[in-house]
Each structure stands twice: as C-alpha cells, then as structure tokens.
Amino acid sequence: MILRIMGEGQYRLDDSAVDELNHLDEALEAAVERHDEEAFGPALQALLDKARSLGEALPMDAIEPSDLILPHEGATIGEVHELLADGGLIAG
Amino acid sequence: MGVMKRVSTIFRAKANKALDRIEDPRETLDYSYTTQLELLQKVRRGVADVATSRKRLELQMNQLQQQADKLDRQARDALAAGREDLAREALTRKAGVQNQLNDLQGQYASLQGEEEKLTAASQQLQAKVDAFRVKKETIKATYTAAEATTRINEVFTGISEEMGDVGLAIQRAEDKTEQMRARASAIDELMASGALNDALGGTPTDDIQAELDRMGASSSVDNELAKMKAELAGGSAPKQIGSGGTVSDAVPGGTTSFPAEQPNPGETQ
Numbered sequence: 001m002i003l004r005i006m007g008e009g010q011y012r013l014d015d016s017a018v019d020e021l022n023h024l025d026e027a028l029e030a031a032v033e034r035h036d037e038e039a040f041g042p043a044l045q046a047l048l049d050k051a052r053s054l055g056e057a058l059p060m061d062a063i064e065p066s067d068l069i070l071p072h073e074g075a076t077i078g079e080v081h082e083l084l085a086d087g088g089l090i091a092g
Numbered sequence: 093m094g095v096m097k098r099v100s101t102i103f104r105a106k107a108n109k110a111l112d113r114i115e116d117p118r119e120t121l122d123y124s125y126t127t128q129l130e131l132l133q134k135v136r137r138g139v140a141d142v143a144t145s146r147k148r149l150e151l152q153m154n155q156l157q158q159q160a161d162k163l164d165r166q167a168r169d170a171l172a173a174g175r176e177d178l179a180r181e182a183l184t185r186k187a188g189v190q191n192q193l194n195d196l197q198g199q200y201a202s203l204q205g206e207e208e209k210l211t212a213a214s215q216q217l218q219a220k221v222d223a224f225r226v227k228k229e230t231i232k233a234t235y236t237a238a239e240a241t242t243r244i245n246e247v248f249t250g251i252s253e254e255m256g257d258v259g260l261a262i263q264r265a266e267d268k269t270e271q272m273r274a275r276a277s278a279i280d281e282l283m284a285s286g287a288l289n290d291a292l293g294g295t296p297t298d299d300i301q302a303e304l305d306r307m308g309a310s311s312s313v314d315n316e317l318a319k320m321k322a323e324l325a326g327g328s329a330p331k332q333i334g335s336g337g338t339v340s341d342a343v344p345g346g347t348t349s350f351p352a353e354q355p356n357p358g359e360t361q
Binding site: 003004006007009021022025026028029032047060061062063064065066067068069070071072080083084 | 222261
C-alpha cells in the first residue's frame with residue numbers, strides 16, 4: 001500500500017505495517033470525533049512516527065495515488081475536519 | 093473507516109470528478125500539465141515570499157539586539173555612577189526588548205521551518221512534473237484513447253493528489269507569512285513611534301543617555317568647582333570624584349543637581 005504524509009511525501013508499506021497503523025488510526029479517529037485536541041496531537045504524532053519508521057520512501061519522481069493519507073505534522077483537529085469536509089483541496 | 097482512508101478517498105473523489113469532465117482522457121494530460129506548471133510557479137513564489145519575510149524578521153531581530161546591548165551598557169554606566177534607579181530603569185526596558193526578541197526568535201524558527209518545507213515541496217513537485225511530462229508523451233504515443241484511460245486515471249489521480257497536497261502546503265506557508273508580516277509591521281511602527289527607540293539608539297530623546305550625560309557633565313563641573321575652591325583657598329588638593337567607585341557622599345552635588353525622578357518613557361515621544 002502507498003501512504004502519503006501530507007506536506008512531506010509518500011511511503012510504501014507492507015500489510016503488517018498497515019495493520020499497526022490502523023490500530024493507531026483508531027485512536028486518532030476517536031480523538032477527531034470527540035474534538036479532543038489534547039488526545040489528537042499525540043495520536044497524530046504517534047501515527048506519523050510509526051508510518052515513517054515502517055514505510056519505505058517512494059522516489060521523488062514517483063507519481064502514484066495513495067491508499068492512505070495522513071495529515072501534515074502539527075495539524076490541528078480543525079484542519080483535519082476541513083480535510084474530511086473536502087475543504088480547500090485544489091482540483092488537478 | 094479511519095482518518096487515513098477517509099482523507100485518501102476524498103482526494104480520489106476530487107480527481108475522479110475532474111476526470112469525468114473531459115471526453116478524451118488524453119486531453120486531461122495536457123490540461124493537467126498546464127496546471128502543474130502554474131502550481132510550480134506558485135510554489136516558487138511562495139518560497140521567495142517566505143524568504144523575504146524571514147529576512148525582514150532578521151533585520152528587526154538585529155535592531156532589537158542592538159537596543160538590548162545598548163540598554164545593558166547604559167545600565168552598567170548608571171550603576172558605575174551610583175545611579176541604581178537609572179540602572180533599574182535601563183534593565184527594565186532591556187527586559188521588554190528581550191521579550192520581543194525572544195518572541196521573534198520563536199517566530200523566526202517557525203518561518204524557517206516553513207521555508208524548508210516549501211523548498212522541499214517545490215523540488216519534489218518539479219521532479220514529478222518532469223516525470224509526468226515523459227509519461228504523458230508516452231501514453232499519448234502508445235495507447236489509443238480507450239486503452240489509455242486506465243493508465244491516465246492512475247497518473248492523473250497520483251499527480252492530482254500531489255498538487256492538492258502542495259496547494260495546501262502553500263496555503264499554510266502563506267498564512268504564516270501573513271501573520272509574520274502583520275507582526276513585523278507592528279514592530280516597525282513601534283520603532284518608528286519611538287516607543288522602543290527613545291531609550292536607545294543615541295537619539296535626542298534617549299532619556300537614560302541624557303541623564304548619564306548630564307551626570308558626566310555635572311561631575312566635571314563639580315571637579316572644576318572643587319579645584320577652583322581649592323586654588324582660592326590655597327589649601328590642599330580636593331577630593332577627586334571617580335566615576336567608577338562608590339559615589340555616595342563623595343559627590344558634592346552630583347545627585348542633587350537634577351531631579352531623581354525619572355521621566356516616563358511614554359511621555360518623551
């Protein structure tokens with residue numbers, strides 16, 4: 001699977017890595033649903049750290065759609081809500 | 093569905109919508125390439141904008157640092173002359189300047205981070221746009237319109253995602269730069285109004301310096317007076333007034349020749 005960390009780049013992940021990330025993603029989603037900013041920051045950071053350590057960076061000139069996309073480091077709940085509401089995305 | 097999957101789905105939906113609007117998928121490639129080049133220009137402008145803001149901030153930080161250094165010197169001079177009240181005033185102002193400086197340093201680091209990210213994004217996008225141009229020509233030359241669709245969908249979706257991501261990164265950098273500009277303008281205004289300057293920079297309204305200068309002048313007057321008195325009296329040499337030692341009661345009038353109360357810096361503009 002291909003994963004993108006926004007503002008950073010793309011990684012290739014094998015299935016076991018995806019399972020690990022999904023587990024952390026549940027915590028992130030719960031924080032987003034509860035608007036729990038305090039839990040959200042660390043949950044996102046944990047997910048980003050894990051993705052970076054498990055993934056293999058794609059070459060710079062790769063053009064591949066991602067199966068999973070993570071918000072940029074330091075993103076706020078508000079920004080994630082905007083992303084999920086399709087806010088501000090530029091059409092290609 | 094988790095956050096990661098939902099965000100990816102939204103990006104894909106956006107790309108699909110754009111694809112649906114065009115009849116011959118091969119046209120999509122040319123159209124997309126044009127927008128990629130535009131975006132590339134935009135990222136480069138963004139990098140330049142952030143760099144400009146960073147340099148302006150650097151300039152202001154240098155000015156503030158000079159002010160802090162000057163206030164520090166003034167505090168030492170005042171203390172050496174036995175004027176603890178004046179030294180305290182200088183140090184209080186220095187603390188204010190230092191606070192501004194610390195604040196700007198934090199902003200500076202964040203702006204620098206934004207510049208680095210945008211520079212990396214620009215290089216990455218350049219690499220992808222170059223790769224896209226090659227793929228585009230290959231697809232157009234090798235496949236019929238029908239065959240090309242699948243290949244195009246994938247490349248188009250991939251590049252759209254990249255462009256959406258870069259577009260948002262530019263927006264974030266622009267927001268930060270905008271905040272920084274507002275802040276820099278506020279500090280420029282403060283400096284222009286003299287609120288930060290008048291204690292510093294050797295301007296005529298530098299009240300601490302004026303006081304230190306007056307003290308210097310009055311102690312030399314005292315010296316001369318004492319010398320004349322001694323000459324007239326034909327007596328022994330008078331006690332000299334040192335500027336480095338304790339001044340307390342050795343100064344015959346140095347501290348009483350001007351009001352001890354300090355002018356309010358806010359009123360001196």
